[in-house]
Structures are given as structure tokens and as C-alpha cells.
Amino acid sequence: MRMIRYAFFWMIAAGLAAVITGLQLKPEPPGNIYYQDQAAVLLYHDIRTEVPPGAAGSSTISTAQLREHLKMLGDRGFRIVTMDEFAGFMLQGKKLPANAVVLTFDDGYESFYREAAPILQEFHATASNFIVGASSDIFHPEAEPHLSWEQMNRLKAQGMGFYSHTYNLHRMLPSGPSGALQPALTARILMTQAVRNESEDQHRLRIYSDIAFMEKRLRQELGSQRRLLAFPYGAYDDAVLEEGGRAGIELFFTIEEGLNTAGTRIVKRINAGEPYMTADALWEHLQSFFAKKQ
Numbered sequence: 001m002r003m004i005r006y007a008f009f010w011m012i013a014a015g016l017a018a019v020i021t022g023l024q025l026k027p028e029p030p031g032n033i034y035y036q037d038q039a040a041v042l043l044y045h046d047i048r049t050e051v052p053p054g055a056a057g058s059s060t061i062s063t064a065q066l067r068e069h070l071k072m073l074g075d076r077g078f079r080i081v082t083m084d085e086f087a088g089f090m091l092q093g094k095k096l097p098a099n100a101v102v103l104t105f106d107d108g109y110e111s112f113y114r115e116a117a118p119i120l121q122e123f124h125a126t127a128s129n130f131i132v133g134a135s136s137d138i139f140h141p142e143a144e145p146h147l148s149w150e151q152m153n154r155l156k157a158q159g160m161g162f163y164s165h166t167y168n169l170h171r172m173l174p175s176g177p178s179g180a181l182q183p184a185l186t187a188r189i190l191m192t193q194a195v196r197n198e199s200e201d202q203h204r205l206r207i208y209s210d211i212a213f214m215e216k217r218l219r220q221e222l223g224s225q226r227r228l229l230a231f232p233y234g235a236y237d238d239a240v241l242e243e244g245g246r247a248g249i250e251l252f253f254t255i256e257e258g259l260n261t262a263g264t265r266i267v268k269r270i271n272a273g274e275p276y277m278t279a280d281a282l283w284e285h286l287q288s289f290f291a292k293k294q
């Protein structure tokens, strides 16, 4: 009886060992590595449940589109990382998983809270929004609703991030002798009473004040966090980088497209937020930035 019991025990043990060995020998699921030690930062703007037909160029996507994008990214083996992980990679050379993707939205629309956040949570993904401080501080009855600080705090507790898109320089202002409109961050604005453009010093003081004030407002409302700035209209020059740096900005987000490698403060972003950008179109677009290894 005892012999039989021992034999039975060893059969079970051998069986278990075989199972464990089998598990260990089982190859890793075939994960495609498209890129490593790099990150793709995707750029979105507005999102609605329905995007009206013919809305091309509106920089608005539908909720169904975002869901398809997130599903495609997961299915294809992309890894969505947080803004803090991305900043750690860019500034401190910390490791990121292969195929790392960062999600960013610009302009701080309330639709980020109502439409985007629930879908992001469904996919356990986090995203950041670059907000215009004045649009959240000052209510404009005609403007599309912007995020309130309360909504931002709620989303921040769920892992979302909110950073600077300037306090009040998301505007076009008259510049040059003809008074042609140019982005407020880079333009030497036309001072109509003096009938000349602002001087270099006046310009630098104006943009430094805006950027520094926005950092103060972000800290007052949201607590301590990274100092990140996305340029309105993607416009920047050396003066903007210097004054931004003086205001403590760590990373500058552009609309130049490409993958990011650590060691620079200038971040490229890939535009994903257009009505025509189906999941297939985004996959095609992403592939254009890395060599196909399939």
C-alpha cells in the first residue's frame, strides 16, 4: 500500500515537473520589436462622439476612432507609457519598454474629460493634455468648453497629466510693418501706439512672464509636477527655448514628426488626431518612422 502511495506521489511530482519545464521552455509570444530606446509621442486635439462628415482638417477625432487606435496599438504590441516614464527616459536615460508610445492631447478641451478619459481608462492607458491656462481660468461663453481645474485634479488622480500650452499665448498677433498675423510666442508683435515691433528684450520678457506664470498656475492648482511646454502652432525659436529654459521648462513639445531618442529637450510628436486617421492609417503612418521588421 505504502509503495503504491509513493509511486503515485512520484508520478504526480514528475508530471508537475514536466508541466513546469514545459512552461519554461515555451517560447515568448511573438512580440514584434519595431524600435527600442526610442518613443513615439502621439498628438491629438479634440474628440467627439460624432465627427461631422467633411470635417477634414478639424483636428477632431471620434470616440470610436480613439477606441480603434488604442485597440490597434495594443494588438500590434505597442506599449503606452506615462509622461513621467517618458520624461525619465528623455532627461535621465531611464529604460522604456520596446515600442513605447506616449499619448498627448493639446488645447485642454473639456471633451478630454467627458469623452477621452473613460475610453483611456477602459484600455488602462494614461494621456497628458497641454492646456492654455487662460482658457481654464476665464470662462468664454462662445468658446468650446475647456477643462476646469477640478476636472484636471480628478483626472490627475487617475494618472493623467496636465502641462503648459502657455498661459495666454495661443493666439495670433499682428507683427512686422504689414501687421501680418503670427504666433504670439515667436512674433515680435506690432505695438500699434509706438508704430514699431516690440524690442527683443520686450519680446523675451513677455514670453518669459507668460511661461513662468503658467507654471505657477499649474502648481497652484495641481501641485508639484514636471515642467513641460507644448508650443502653440508648433512655433518656436532660440529665444523661446532660452526663456522657457529660464522658467524651468524641462521638455519642449513640438509638432515636428518622428521618434524620440533620449538626450534632447525637444520632443517630436506624430499627428494622430485627424478625422481621416483610421487605425489602419495610423499604423501605416507609424511604420513610416521605423524600418519594417516583420
Ligand SMILES: [Zn+2]
Pocket (backbone or CB within 6 Å): 106, 107, 165, 170, 231, 232, 233
Ligand atoms: Zn494648440
